[in-house]
Amino acid sequence: MTDDRDRTDAVQPDDAGAVPADVLAEQADHPTIPAATPGTSQPTGFGDYFTLWTERLRAGELGALPIGLGLLVIFITFGILDDTFYTARNFTNLLLQMTVFATIAIGVVFVLLIAEIDLSVAFVSAVGGVVMTLLLRPDDPGWPAWAAIAVALLITTTIGWLQGIVITKAGVPSFVVTLAGLLIWSGVVLVLTTSASQVGTIRIQDDFVVGILNAFLSDQAGWALAAAVILGFAGVNSWTAFRRRRDGLPSKPTSVIVIQTVALAVVTIGAVWYANSDRGVPRATVFLIVFLLFWSFVASKLRFGRHVYAIGGNPEAARRAGINVDRVRIMVFMIMGFMAGVGGIMAASRLRSVSTAAGGGNLLLLVIASAVIGGTSLFGGQGRVISALLGALIITSIENGMNLLGLASGTKFIITGLVLLGAVLIDAWAKKRRTAVGVG
Amino acid sequence: MSATPLLQCSGVSKSFAQVHALVNVDFEVRRGEVMALVGDNGAGKSTLIKCIAGIYPFDSGEVRFEDEVVHIHGPRESAALGIEVVYQDLALADNLDVVANMFLGRERTRSGYMLDEQSMENDARETLDSLSVTTLRSVRQAVGGLSGGQRQAVAVAKSVMWNSKLVILDEPTAALGVAQTRQVLELVKRLAERDLGVVIISHNLHDVFEVADRITVLRLGQQVAVLNREDTTQQDVVHAITAGTLTHVPGMQDTGAEVSE
Structure with missing residues (x-):
């Protein structure tokens, strides 16, 4: 329907027939709103909302649909192939594994939004984990956890700042700068770990740091978390809808809010119940939710976030609008550095140690794949922070399932690569649809 | 239409190295008037509007805006005066919706930090309504999904949102079909009805004759004619564009001595 209307506009723009019928209908209901008011064709009821959703789908705005279908396929496949996949034990493991990927992928989402790339994330995260671990070593220098964490994050954020400066001021593509960064920071990780330990592995003995990814909430705290998530979602959505209606703006229909809240409640309550039947909800899940909420807020509610999207969409337009494009870009790379550092600390906590292997393997591929599979476009300007979580959920489920099946490394790489390829193809197809039909 | 010019450039010149892009040009726009700026490629149209917009400074000459002598040192300063330029490429971010584009770089915040x-x-809708832009389905639609005419309308609406007094449109109809060109020209007329000064650059004399009150013709960096639309024909304008009388010999160092014809 979207495409039909656009074509109508293009052919006979002055024709009254181009005005959608629902606009005219609504005009009759609200005589104070002029017929010309754009926006009155926004959905008012559940039916309209559903129609709009299917329209968007056809126009390449897929939202979370591929993720939902992907998860369904993954869960059914591994559920059939392996008995342990569905156990509560494995479910909490999955939550823990996902946290590291999702945390780093939040930073990747920001970088992709401005149509850049950061290939150094994995080793920058490792630098964060290693620096923290070294500072924590008892009596050498035996820093308190908060200080070690703060310094580690300061260093990774500074790395992001440095790379951002080189990319913006010297005009070198981020691909090349962060490729150099990949080598440099992997070298730094090796130097630090081997100079600190003969075997190249340094254990973490600080209880707080180990607890970051190895502690679990009590059952009650888990339920409180679920309640907070559900009520928070319902509250924010209702409040927004109420404000928009009060100002006479189109808003999300109550029926849709109710359905979404119920769906969220089912998933959340189910997850907490299942996790509680094992060790409980990991404490790290709380950290992840806080980070997701905070960065979603930054991306969608602040001027900074708006400018990030604008730069991804059209840097020249952003520059002419008076936005300090270089400053925003540098800040995005700092966000990347910070979130990489957080992820590195989490990874170190999970393993209770760091080693020469920190940041290696396929961590880089998996976090970038998480952001992309979650629906963040590689072409810039399209995507949401939550896609870091959704993508990480897919990637982790596949990794986890393949590990349970005991597949060989080679096979795992091939399958993960095929999934990433599929996600990128969906992205490219969606982009083509968006340009053809024209919805962003 | 008032008689005192809103913008008056007197004897402005601009050179790039050896190229004299503008030589001693007089140019004025009144309130509520559509002034067309025409000329062949390389006549200096773009240089003139870029200097007015503050992208580069004039080498010499005087610019008066609302009867005050002004020196415009950058796009920010011209915007502060109330001069807005809609460039040919429109400078819209396709991934953002209409509202976000209209407020890009000047977003309004609540309690200091939240958008x-x-x-x-509300204001975006009001502005679009006041310009009778009726074909937009929703102001929350991404700009990438709009037709060429709709995009132009959004860019124009964006330029009039900021209490602007002078709107300069660079080839607004160049890429548009017949019906959309008509829409945009209507929009241009409406801007003048709001008592704004409007400058429209166009190669299409048909469009120019449809909207312009007066026509300034540039040729090889010099102003060769200012014509009232009512007293002139397309042929006169074409003649001025291709063979208008030059007061300075192009290519020679200008010493102020005028060449008699």
Whole structure:
């Protein structure tokens, strides 16, 4: 329907027939709103909302649909192939594994939004984990956890700042700068770990740091978390809808809010119940939710976030609008550095140690794949922070399932690569649809 | 239409190295008037509007805006005066919706830091309504999904949102079909009805004769004619564009001595 209307506009723009019928209908209901008011064709009821959703789908705005279908396929496949996949034990493991990927992928989402790339994330995260671990070593220098964490994050954020400066001021593509960064920071990780330990592995003995990814909430705290998530979602959505209606703006229909809240409640309550039947909800899940909420807020509610999207969409337009494009870009790379550092600390906590292997393997591929599979476009300007979580959920489920099946490394790489390829193809197809039909 | 010019450039010149892009040009726009700026490629149209917009400074000459002598040192300063330029490429971010584009770089915030989406959406709609832009389905539609004419309308609406007094449109109809060109020209007329000064650059004399009150013709960096649309024909304008009388010999160092014809 979207495409039909656009074509109508293009052919006979002055024709009254181009005005959608629902606009005219609504005009009759609200005589104070002029017929010309754009926006009155926004959905008012559940039916309209559903129609709009299917329209968007056809126009390449897929939202979370591929993720939902992907998860369904993954869960059914591994559920059939392996008995342990569905156990509560494995479910909490999955939550823990996902946290590291999702945390780093939040930073990747920001970088992709401005149509850049950061290939150094994995080793920058490792630098964060290693620096923290070294500072924590008892009596050498035996820093308190908060200080070690703060310094580690300061260093990774500074790395992001440095790379951002080189990319913006010297005009070198981020691909090349962060490729150099990949080598440099992997070298730094090796130097630090081997100079600190003969075997190249340094254990973490600080209880707080180990607890970051190895502690679990009590059952009650888990339920409180679920309640907070559900009520928070319902509250924010209702409040927004109420404000928009009060100002006479189109808003999300109550029926849709109710359905979404119920769906969220089912998933959340189910997850907490299942996790509680094992060790409980990991404490790290709380950290992840806080980070997701905070960065979603930054991306969608602040001027900074708006400018990030604008730069991804059209840097020249952003520059002419008076936005300090270089400053925003540098800040995005700092966000990347910070979130990489957080992820590195989490990874170190999970393993209770760091080693020469920190940041290696396929961590880089998996976090970038998480952001992309979650629906963040590689072409810039399209995507949401939550896609870091959704993508990480897919990637982790596949990794986890393949590990349970005991597949060989080679096979795992091939399958993960095929999934990433599929996600990128969906992205490219969606982009083509968006340009053809024209919805962003 | 008032008689005192809103913008008056007197004897402005601009050179790039050896190229004299503008030589001693007089140019004025009145309130409520559509002034067309025509000329062949390389006649200096773009240089003139870029200097007015503050992208580069004039080498010499005087610019008066609302009867005050002004020196415009950058796009920010011209915007502060109330001069807005809609460039040919429109400078819209396709991935953002209409409201976000209209407020890009000047977003309104609530309690100091949160975007005030509602107030921006209301004002965007009001501005579009006041310009009778009726073909937009929703102001929350991404700009990438709009037709060429709709995009132009959004860019124009964006330029009039900021209490602007002078709107300069660079080839607004160049890429548009017949019906959309008509829409945009209607929009241009409406801007003048709001008592704004409007400058429209166009190669299409048909469009120019449809909207312009007066026509300034540039040729090889010099102003060769200012014509009232009512007293002139397309042929006169074509003649001025291709063979208008030059007061300075192009290519020679200008010493102020005028060449007699």
